[in-house]
Structures are given as C-alpha cells and as structure tokens.
Amino acid sequence: MSTESTKTxxxxxxxxxxVTLGICILLTVIPLVVFLPGDAPTREIVLAIAAAAIAGYxxxxxxxxxxxxxxxxxxxxxxxxxxxxSVPLLLVLAVGLWVALAFLPGVSFRPGVTxxxxxxxxxxxxxxxxxxxxxxxxxxxxxxxxxxxxxVVPVRFxxxxxxxxxxxxxxxxxxxxxxxxxxxVRIDPQGVLLAxxxxxxxxxxxxxxxxxxxxxxxxxxLTGTFVEPNIAGLILVAAVVLAVAYFRGPVRVVLVxxxxxxxxxxxxxxxxxxxVVAGVLLVLRTPGRRRIPIIMAGLVAALGSLALPNxxxxxxxSFGPSDTGTIARDLALKEFPQVMQGHWLWGLGWDRDEFxxxxxxxxxxxxxxxxxxxxxxxxxxxxLLVAVVLVVLxxxxxxxxxxxxxxxxxxxxxxxxxxxxxxxxFPIVIQAPATAVFSMLxxxxxxxxxxxxxxxxGA
Numbered sequence: 001m002s003t004e005s006t007k008t009x010x011x012x013x014x015x016x017x018x019v020t021l022g023i024c025i026l027l028t029v030i031p032l033v034v035f036l037p038g039d040a041p042t043r044e045i046v047l048a049i050a051a052a053a054i055a056g057y058x059x060x061x062x063x064x065x066x067x068x069x070x071x072x073x074x075x076x077x078x079x080x081x082x083x084x085x086s087v088p089l090l091l092v093l094a095v096g097l098w099v100a101l102a103f104l105p106g107v108s109f110r111p112g113v114t115x116x117x118x119x120x121x122x123x124x125x126x127x128x129x130x131x132x133x134x135x136x137x138x139x140x141x142x143x144x145x146x147x148x149x150x151x152v153v154p155v156r157f158x159x160x161x162x163x164x165x166x167x168x169x170x171x172x173x174x175x176x177x178x179x180x181x182x183x184x185v186r187i188d189p190q191g192v193l194l195a196x197x198x199x200x201x202x203x204x205x206x207x208x209x210x211x212x213x214x215x216x217x218x219x220x221x222l223t224g225t226f227v228e229p230n231i232a233g234l235i236l237v238a239a240v241v242l243a244v245a246y247f248r249g250p251v252r253v254v255l256v257x258x259x260x261x262x263x264x265x266x267x268x269x270x271x272x273x274x275x276v277v278a279g280v281l282l283v284l285r286t287p288g289r290r291r292i293p294i295i296m297a298g299l300v301a302a303l304g305s306l307a308l309p310n311x312x313x314x315x316x317x318s319f320g321p322s323d324t325g326t327i328a329r330d331l332a333l334k335e336f337p338q339v340m341q342g343h344w345l346w347g348l349g350w351d352r353d354e355f356x357x358x359x360x361x362x363x364x365x366x367x368x369x370x371x372x373x374x375x376x377x378x379x380x381x382x383x384l385l386v387a388v389v390l391v392v393l394x395x396x397x398x399x400x401x402x403x404x405x406x407x408x409x410x411x412x413x414x415x416x417x418x419x420x421x422x423x424x425x426f427p428i429v430i431q432a433p434a435t436a437v438f439s440m441l442x443x444x445x446x447x448x449x450x451x452x453x454x455x456x457x458g459a
Contacts, residue, residue, distance in 0.1 A: 051082045051085075051089075051092055056099060058100075059096050059099035059100040060099065060100075060103045061103075063099075063100035063101070063102075063104040064100070065100075066096045066097060066099070066100035067097060067100060067104075067155075067158065067162060067165075067166045068166060068169045070093040070094065070096070070151075071166045071167070071169040071170035072169050072170070073089055073090050073173075074090060074170060074173070074235070074433060074437060074440070075172070075174035075177060075235065076176055076225055077199070077200050077225045078090055078225075078227075078235065078432075078436075079200060079201030079226075079227050080201065081201075088144070088432060090148075090433060090436060091144055091148065091432055094147045094148060094151050097151055098154055101157060101158075104158070104159070104162060105159075106162075108157070109157050114152065114153065114156065115153055118149065118152065120385065121149065121382070121385055121386070122146045122149075122150070124381055124382045125142055125378055127346070127381075128346045128349075128350070128377075128378040128381070129142050129349075129350050131345075131346035131379075132346050132347060132349035132379075133349035133350065137350075137351040138350040138351040141350040141351065142350055144432050145429075145435060147432070148435035148436040148439060152439040152440070152442050152443040153443070155440050155443030155444060155447075156442075156446040156447050157447075158443075158447065163447060164246055167444060168242075168246050168247070170238075170239065170242060171239050171242050171243045171246065172255075174235055174236055174239035174259055175239065175243075175255050175258050177225050177262070178224070178236060178258055178263075180224045180225060181232065181265065181266075182222065184222075184224055185220055185221075185265055188209075189220045191208050191220075194223065195208055197225065200226075201227045208223070208227075209223075210223055210228075210229050212267055212314065219313065219314065220310075221267045221268075222266045223266075224262075226433075229266045230268050230270065230271070230425055230427055230434075231427055231434055232263075232266045232268070233263060233268025233270065233271025233272070234268070234270075234274075234427060234428070234434050234437060235433065236259050236260075236262050236263040236266065236271065237275050237413075237416075237417070237421070238437045238440070238441050240256055240275060241409055241441065242413075242441075242444070243255040243256050244409045245410050245444075246406075256297075260275075260304075263275065264308055265308070267310060267311065267314045269315070269318060269424070270420060270421045270424040270425045273424070274416040274421045275416070277415075277416040278412045278413050278415065278416030278417075281412040282294055282401075282408060283298075285402065285408045285411075286405065290405065328365055328368075329367075329368045332365045332366060332367040333367055333372075335365075336372060336376075339366070340375070340376065344375075345381065347375060347376060347380075347382070348376060348377065349377070354366055355430045368425050369423055369425075369426065370386075370422035370423060370425070371383055371386055371387050371390070371423075373426040374386045374429050377429070377430070390418050390422065393414060393418055394415050394419065397411035397415050397445060398411070398415065410441065410445040411445050414441055417438055417441065
C-alpha cells in the first residue's frame with residue numbers, strides 16, 4: 001500500500017472513536033442531568049443506561065477490555081452491582097461481550113450447532129415463563145439466565161491471544177480472591193469484617209459468616225468476595241482448571257496451590273469432588289509419561305487436604321448422621337414428584353422467592369440437582385433439552401480431550417462439572433455467576449484452536 005493510501009485510510013479510520021465517544025457522552029450526560037433527580041427506580045434505570053453507554057464505548061474502541069473486565073469481575077467479585085443500582089455488573093459485561101466481539105480484530109464468527117442450541121434453550125425457557133408466571137421478576141430472571149448462558153458464544157469465537165489473556169485474567173483474579181478469602185477465614189472467623197464488604201453483595205448489619213457443623217466442630221467456610229461458599233467453590237475449581245491449561249512452570253504451581261487451598265476451605269463437597277473427578281479423567285486421557293506428574297500432583301493435593309482439620313471433618317462426616325445437608329437433599333428428592341404434580345410440563349415458574357431468598361429456600365427445601373431444578377423452574381421440556389446438552393457436552397469433551405494436553409484439561413474440567421457439580425447442587429441453574437463460569441469454561445473448550453500460551457506445550 002502506498003504512503004498516500006495509508007494516510008487516506010488513517011484519516012478515514014480516525015474519526016470513528018471520536019464519533020463513538022461523542023454519542024456515548026450524549027447518551028450518558030443527558031439522562032443523568034434530566035432524570036437522575038427522580039425517584040429510586042428512575043435513577044436505577046438511568047444509571048444502568050449510563051453504564052451501558054460507557055461499556056458500549058469501551059467495547060467498540062477497546063473490545064478486549066470488556067472480556068478482561070468480565071473475567072476479572074467473575075473471578076474476584078461476581079456479585080458486585082453497577083454503582084447506585086441493583087443491576088449485576090457481571091450481566092452488563094456479559095451483554096457487552098457480544099458488542100466487543102463485533103469489534104475485536106481477528107474474529108471469524110461462523111454460527112453453528114452451539115448457537116442453535118443456545119437459541120433453542122432460550123426460546124423454550126421463554127415459553128415456560130409465558131406459560132407459568134409472566135411478570136417483571138420472571139422476565140428479569142430469564143434475562144439473567146440467558147445472558148449468563150449465552151456467553152459461551154462470544155467466548156468460543158475469541159482469537160487465540162485474546163482467549164489466553166481472558167483466561168489468565170480470570171485465573172489471577174480468582175487467585176487474589178482466594179488469598180483474601182483465606183486471610184478472612186483466619187483473621188475473621190466470626191464474619192465481622194464481611195459486613196463491610198457490602199460492595200461484594202453482603203448485607204450490612206447481618207451475620208454474613210457461613211459455617212458448617214460436624215461431629216467434631218463447627219467450621220467457618222471461605223466466602224471472601226464470593227459471598228456464597230458453593231459459588232466460591234465452583235469458581236475456584238474452574239480457576240484451577242484454567243491455571244493448569246494456561247500457565248506454565250513455577251507460576252502454574254503457585255497459582256494451583258493458592259487457588260486449591262481456597263477451594264478446600266470453601267468446604268464445598270461438590271466442588272472438591274468435581275476437582276477430583278476432573279483430575280482422574282485427565283489421567284485417563286493423558287498418554288504415557290505425562291500421567292506421572294499429574295498423579296504426583298494429585299497425591300500432594302490429597303495429602304495437603306488431609307492436613308486441614310476442617311476438610312477432614314467435612315469429608316468424614318459426609319453421609320453420616322450429623323450431615324444435615326445430605327439428609328435435606330434426600331428428603332427433597334423424595335418429595336420432588338409430589339411437588340411437581342400438575343406442573344411437569346412448564347414447571348412452577350421463574351418468579352420464585354426460594355431462588356432469591358436463602359431463608360425461604362431452606363424452608364421449601366427444593367431439590368439440589370441441576371437438571372431437576374431446571375424442571376422445577378422451567379418444566380420437563382426445558383429439563384430434557386438441558387439433559388441432552390449435558391450428554392452431548394460430556395461425549396464431545398471425552399473425545400476432544402485426545403487432541404492436546406491443554407484441551408484435555410479444559411474438557412476434563414467441563415466433564416467434571418457436568419457430572420458432579422451440576423448433579424450435586426443447583427447454583428449453575430439459578431445463580432448468574434455459577435452459570436457464567438460454567439458457560440465460559442464450555443466456550444473455551446469449544447474453540448476450534450487449542451490454547452496458545454507461550455512456551456512448550458508439555459505438562
């Protein structure tokens with residue numbers, strides 16, 4: 001290209017960011033000035049529009065920043081809201097991923113079977129909302145679930161360099177959250193400091209600490225900036241998987257140790273079992289001598305977990321007479337057919353207090369199983385579709401794991417979550433951070449290229 005044509009192209013391209021910036025300023029400043037003095041709902045809507053305008057500018061001019069921001073929020077503080085509103089920042093960024101993808105260089109967007117399945121799931125979910133309880137709250141729940149589920153699409157089309165950056169930002173953010181959570185468990189077992197983390201989603205003036213009782217002692221569970229220990233466990237197990245896939249050498253070892261320690265202190269049996277199953281699957285899908293370091297790492301992790309008294313008690317008391325969680329799960333499973341009578345086709349609806357209020361959820365004691373909770377909320381049609389997707393994911397991941405070590409790590413992580421975490425608990429269905437982290441991991445495992453970190457691809 002000649003110098004003259006280069007200058008012409010530069011003059012043509014330069015005004016675009018300034019035009020975008022000007023439009024975003026107008027969309028931000030005018031509503032703020034005109035409507036911000038209004039009542040609380042009006043202010044909330046205006047602030048959400050302003051945040052969307054700012055995110056739109058960032059997505060169009062610096063698209064990778066949206067993916068990095070999404071990964072950082074998901075890994076470190078998943079329940080933070082857009083300032084001044086009750087709108088989850090994670091979901092705003094999840095929508096922003098689509099805009100960012102359109103402006104990200106090197107993207108080859110070719111919709112396929114994955115995108116078709118996302119559309120089918122969203123349409124079926126909408127039918128269940130219409131058939132049960134069409135309300136503002138149910139539509140909000142639906143929008144949150146669709147936004148968190150659909151991020152699998154922009155994530156899987158990320159170019160290799162952008163994908164690596166996004167995954168690493170998530171891992172580093174989760175490692176920082178794990179360190180903070182470990183410190184809080186040690187210096188603040190009564191949860192006094194947690195009340196000051198209102199920005200993370202804690203309620204001021206309440207007892208935010210979460211404990212679990214056993215035959216020997218009552219243990220404090222790691223929550224940190226994750227708010228919920230089971231959410232913390234799920235995010236941290238995904239971070240361990242991505243740390244192994246996207247880092248090398250001593251950095252990988254340190255990150256896995258830090259994140260793994262936090263994972264154990266969540267005392268989330270579903271998350272711990274997910275990590276174990278993923279590790280066993282990785283051994284089975286890794287050929288030759290590469291199995292030896294994986295097995296050795298697993299033995300070290302097992303010995304380290306047994307060195308923690310709280311983890312010992314948690315595992316020893318599982319399924320025993322003092323395990324109230326297992327007893328409650330068993331009771332909910334037995335009552336499930338009776339609860340669903342007359343509601344099998346489209347479910348009990350999306351506008352349910354037990355999904356939003358933990359106190360109500362404990363009283364109602366709905367079943368702790370991902371597919372069954374999907375049926376509970378959205379009906380058997382949606383539940384069967386989700387079950388089919390899970391089966392296809394597991395089979396596809398099992399065979400795709402033969403390609404490279406990094407792909408094997410990702411695919412075994414997907415299988416572990418699908419077979420364990422999704423079956424033993426319900427956050428992936430009703431909590432946006434849990435849905436988003438599973439969708440992100442699936443998206444990374446479905447990319448046509450293998451992860452591309454620098455250095456050799458050896459384990």
